[in-house]
Amino acid sequence: MTGDDARPADPLDLLALDDELSPAERATRDRVRALVDEHVRPHVAGWFADGVFPRDLVPRLAEAGLLGMHLEGYGCAGRSAVEYGLAMAELEAGDSGIRTFVSVQGSLAMSAIAKHGSPAQRERWLPGMAAGETIGCFALTEPAAGSDPAAMRTTATREGDAWVLSGRKRWIGLASIADVAVVWARASDPTEGEHSAEARPRVRGFLVPTSTPGFVATPIEPKLSLRASVQCDVVLDDVRLPADAILPxxxxxxxxxxxxxxxxxxxxxxxxxxxxxxxxxALRHAGERVQFGRPLAAFQLTQAKLVDMALEVSRGQLLALRLGRLKDAGRLEPHMISAGKLANVRGAIEVARTARTVLGGDGITLEHPPMRHAANLESVRTYEGTDEVHTLILGRHLTGVQAFR
Structure with a gap:
């Protein structure tokens, strides 16, 4: 095209990636995008400023089939990995905190029950969680065991027909609003005998109704990131559970x-x-903001920033789509996920920072999203594996040498 030709319908789709999506995948993306446009964008600046997670959004997310949407049965939508990924992209375009809620509920708490739970546990918890009537959390990280979960100190001890859990967890998403917590602890069962494998401490998961005496969740405040979300400290003070609370x-x-x-x-x-x-x-602002008698978009330095950002967005989308196709084919490996998480979050932070510069001073206000996204992405960069952890996972894949310790 020449400089006088009309812009394409979607200038952000540099590589015509829409062509790589099926009608069902595009429909899922468009449906979630419409939900975000109507129910998240008009309010998210206020939620972020006030540090509020919108509980009234949960039924809408459930009605849209987004809670455990990649799981089969129990009221879950059973959608493909690519459809799930497209939905996560649209939710995070609204705010990382909203996507975090869906991730904690579906990919962590519900997945733990679906993958590791008994049929009775799945029947008890998953339908209500898919419907948004029951909220779950996933308690793994501890104050002294973040990137090194093998160092966890939380214990579960068998006492007759009960398990007793004691310990502390930190940065547990949704814990103060959750109805059930998936708690990971070092479990030992003295009734099996000291030489039994069951008697030796081993990490196990437990389903803990948050109303159980001794379970206390306290939101972590103040936060400069993920303010439209909930992260908590959790104390487990001799929490007594029935024998069937363990994920088998x-x-x-x-x-x-x-x-x-x-x-x-x-x-x-x-x-x-x-x-x-x-x-x-940034693109919209550059086309509207006039300086020195011309819109910002007419300046070469601004166009260079826009191009760099567009290339990074397209690269990240291609990488994510490749991961999704591999996952749907049953070929996705952990080191591939690390590559996607590390590269895409790191790239997104740079896009957010560059977009802020295009917006100038207005970019530091909540009227525009880049500074909010940049703050949120610093948390996203840290949770579910820091840059360092994913670098070492990839380094191990490349060299065959374990460098964590």
Whole structure:
């Protein structure tokens, strides 16, 4: 096209990626985008400023089939990995905190029950969680065991027909509004005998109704990021549970890691939504803001910034789509998820920062999204594996050498 030709219908779709999506995938994306446009965008600046998670949004997310949407049965939508990823991108284009709610509910708490729970546990919890009537949280991280969950100190001890949990967790999303917590602890069962494998402490998951005496969740405040979300400190003070509260399948750290991979996959997509939203905001502002008698978009330096951002957004979308196709084909491996999470979040932060410069002084206000996205993405960069953790995962894949310790 020449400089005088009309712009394409969607200038942000540099590589015509829409052509790579099926009608069903485009329909899911457009449906979630419409939900965000109507119910998130008009209010999110206020939620962020006030540090409020919008509880009244939960029924709308459930009605849209977004809670556990990649799971089969129990009222879950059973959508493809790509559809799930597209939905996460649209939610995070609204705000990371909203996508975080869906990730914690579906990819962490619900996935833990679906992957590791008994049939009775699935029947008890999953239908209500899919309907948004029951909220779950996933308690793995501890004050002294963040990137190193193997160092967790929370214990679960068998006492007759009960399990007793004691310990502390930190940065647990949704814990203060949750009805059930998936708590990971070092479990030992003295009734099996000291030489039994069951008697030796091993990481196990437990379903803890948050109304159980001894379970206390306290929101962490003040926060400069994820302000439209809830993260908590959790204390487990001799929390007594029935014997069937334990998740029976897949003991060991492989249990929580399988859930973390689900969440990390969603983050790889979600970050592209935040980046796209920042680019869209900067592009619109550049076309409207006049300086020195011309719109900002007419200046070469501004166009260079817009191009750099558009390339990063397109690269991230391509990477996320590749991960989704691999996941739907049953070929996605953990190191691939690390590549997506690391590259896309890191790239999205740079897009957010560059978009802020295009907006000038107005960019530091909540009237525009880049600064809010940039703040949120600093948390997204840290949770479900820091840059350092994902770098070492990829380094191990490349070299075959374990460098964590």
């Amino acid at each position: 399948l897949h003991p060991g750290l492989a249990g929580p890691f399988a859930c973390l991979d689900e969440a990390r996959y969603g983050i790889a997509w979600g970050a592209t939504g935040a980046a796209r939203d920042c680019l869209d905001s």
